Amino acid sequence: xxxxxxxxxxxxxxxxxxxxxxxxxxxxxxxxxxxxxxxxxxxxxxxxxxxxxxxxxxxxxxxxxxxxxxxxxxxxxxxxxxxxxxxxxxxxxxxxxxxxxxxxxxxxxxxxxxxxxxxxxxxxxxxxxxxxxxxxxxxxxxxxxxxxxxxxxxxxxxxxxxxxxxxxxxxxxxxxxxxxxxxxxxxxxxxxxxxxxxxxxxxxxxxxxxxxxx
Amino acid sequence: xxxxxxxxxxxxxxxxxxxxxxxxxxxxxxxxxxxxxxxxxxxxxxxxxxxxxxxxxxxxxxxxxxxxxxxxxxxxxx
Numbered sequence: 001x002x003x004x005x006x007x008x009x010x011x012x013x014x015x016x017x018x019x020x021x022x023x024x025x026x027x028x029x030x031x032x033x034x035x036x037x038x039x040x041x042x043x044x045x046x047x048x049x050x051x052x053x054x055x056x057x058x059x060x061x062x063x064x065x066x067x068x069x070x071x072x073x074x075x076x077x078x079x080x081x082x083x084x085x086x087x088x089x090x091x092x093x094x095x096x097x098x099x100x101x102x103x104x105x106x107x108x109x110x111x112x113x114x115x116x117x118x119x120x121x122x123x124x125x126x127x128x129x130x131x132x133x134x135x136x137x138x139x140x141x142x143x144x145x146x147x148x149x150x151x152x153x154x155x156x157x158x159x160x161x162x163x164x165x166x167x168x169x170x171x172x173x174x175x176x177x178x179x180x181x182x183x184x185x186x187x188x189x190x191x192x193x194x195x196x197x198x199x200x201x202x203x204x205x206x207x208x209x210x211x212x213x214x
Numbered sequence: 215x216x217x218x219x220x221x222x223x224x225x226x227x228x229x230x231x232x233x234x235x236x237x238x239x240x241x242x243x244x245x246x247x248x249x250x251x252x253x254x255x256x257x258x259x260x261x262x263x264x265x266x267x268x269x270x271x272x273x274x275x276x277x278x279x280x281x282x283x284x285x286x287x288x289x290x291x292x
């Protein structure tokens with residue numbers, strides 16, 4: 001499995017990389033890759049999302065948060081520095097996965113990862129993602145095209161949670177968001193989280209990292 | 215002859231909704247061209263044309279809930 005680390009990226013730049021890799025994998029499943037990045041501040045609105053869930057547009061503009069409509073599932077979400085974003089571009093068939101089991105696998109990778117840092121997270125039936133109580137710590141949004149995945153997961157490590165105040169995250173009222181930093185009361189080493197999460201993901205997929213690209 | 219496009223089994227997912235209908239009656243489509251998109255479990259799933267032809271009928275509309283096996287489109291193959 002190729003690991004492509006984009007470092008800190010603009011959302012749309014990373015999306016171009018996703019689409020290029022997706023085309024490669026549709027042609028040749030041996031080209032599967034996991035893209036890892038953190039994004040510059042951006043609100044993304046998914047296919048079933050609504051602009052009205054960005055409740056404070058003025059604050060969003062003032063703080064220079066981009067707004068992008070995209071083709072993944074789900075509603076409005078925030079990405080920004082301190083949030084670990086992982087886009088596995090894989091063939092579901094090759095891994096004997098369906099939509100349900102792939103979503104559960106991504107959740108499992110996040111639950112096990114935060115568990116290594118002594119955070120107890122779990123699933124909430126009917127609400128894909130990973131939760132600490134009724135606060136979301138890890139989100140999922142996906143697209144499956146030609147049997148190959150796009151988009152992926154976002155885990156709040158040291159995310160600026162204030163940027164979630166301007167939206168109804170995932171279109172869910174009455175639920176909150178949290179981060180590993182907020183749960184532990186101190187900043188967490190992003191490099192370590194990245195390495196643990198990739199290990200868990202590769203383990204769950206039953207593959208090994210074979211190559212790294214910049 | 216008409217080819218049925220049905221919703222595949224996506225696993226033990228909850229509600230499945232049609233989010234985009236990309237082709238309409240009379241549209242010519244190539245094999246593997248996207249026809250519709252459904253969403254379940256925060257996942258947009260693209261339904262492709264099983265073969266080339268002309269869209270004969272569209273049996274669902276955007277926002278509609280669907281279940282695995284439901285007939286979504288009919289394509290007249292040539």
